Amino acid sequence: MSGRTTALTPPPEAGPPVRHPDAPAPGELIGAHYEYCFGCGGGVPHGLHVEARAGEGVSITAEFRVKEAHQGAPGLAHGGVLATALDETLGSLGWMLRVIAVTGRLETDYLLPVPVDAVLHLRAEVTAVHGRKIYCTATGRIGGPEGPVAVHAEALFIEVKVDHFIENGRPAEIQATLANPDQVKVARAFEVNP
Numbered sequence: 001m002s003g004r005t006t007a008l009t010p011p012p013e014a015g016p017p018v019r020h021p022d023a024p025a026p027g028e029l030i031g032a033h034y035e036y037c038f039g040c041g042g043g044v045p046h047g048l049h050v051e052a053r054a055g056e057g058v059s060i061t062a063e064f065r066v067k068e069a070h071q072g073a074p075g076l077a078h079g080g081v082l083a084t085a086l087d088e089t090l091g092s093l094g095w096m097l098r099v100i101a102v103t104g105r106l107e108t109d110y111l112l113p114v115p116v117d118a119v120l121h122l123r124a125e126v127t128a129v130h131g132r133k134i135y136c137t138a139t140g141r142i143g144g145p146e147g148p149v150a151v152h153a154e155a156l157f158i159e160v161k162v163d164h165f166i167e168n169g170r171p172a173e174i175q176a177t178l179a180n181p182d183q184v185k186v187a188r189a190f191e192v193n194p
């Protein structure tokens with residue numbers, strides 16, 4: 001892709017991504033990181049319900065079926081929703097590195113309109129890592145995993161600690177989350193495994 005900003009180009013001193021030894025095996029389903037996440041949570045009726053799986057190397061595959069609630073134009077997915085699907089898939093790459101990372105920058109190209117009921121076949125991979133900066137890319141294809149590319153993104157994710165959420169989230173949700181042993185287990189797993 002041309003015309004990318006320098007912020008999305010890894011510096012020469014950036015290194016290749018390294019799959020963490022405890023990363024889920026290729027093909028393993030990665031559950032939602034938060035029940036009320038708009039991208040992956042089962043507790044959000046109109047959410048995207050993106051289902052992600054560990055891929056080879058430092059990559060993720062995922063699927064998202066476009067529903068009526070996701071329209072922008074009649075019968076077509078909203079561009080922001082498609083960006084969310086890409087963002088969600090990219091966010092799952094943290095499982096492969098065993099770090100928590102948030103989106104710093106996300107650039108999206110829209111190449112084909114995506115109809116309601118279509119399944120978007122997503123693939124994301126980390127291309128380089130420099131300190132806390134994770135350079136990554138994602139595609140969404142329609143018509144099958146090898147179908148034409150409908151959306152493409154380049155992104156920069158920034159590694160954060162669990163405190164990022166505790167310090168910035170609305171207290172009601174943070175308290176509820178910290179009271180949920182399963183959620184705390186997910187979050188702390190990333191911190192005790194360097």
Ligand SMILES: CCCCCCCCCCCCCCCC(=O)SCCNC(=O)CCNC(=O)[C@H](O)C(C)(C)COP(=O)(O)OP(=O)(O)OC[C@H]1O[C@@H](n2cnc3c(N)ncnc32)[C@H](O)[C@@H]1OP(=O)(O)O
Binds near residue numbers: 100162
């Ligand atoms: C109870 C808890 C349970 C928790 C359970 C966990 C669940 C696991 C959740 C995962 C969730 C994923 C879900 C999907 C992905 C989202 O949707 S994430 C949500 C959207 N993103 C955000 O909200 C991020 C908002 N931004 C921020 O909070 C802060 O700006 C950031 C990104 C943390 C960076 O701030 P900072 O830590 O102060 O870092 P800073 O020193 O400014 O920058 C570090 C480096 O990154 C570069 N950088 C920072 N921002 C940018 C940018 N926008 N563009 C270019 N470069 C940048 C800086 O230039 C710097 O580079 P170097 O100088 O090192 O070369």
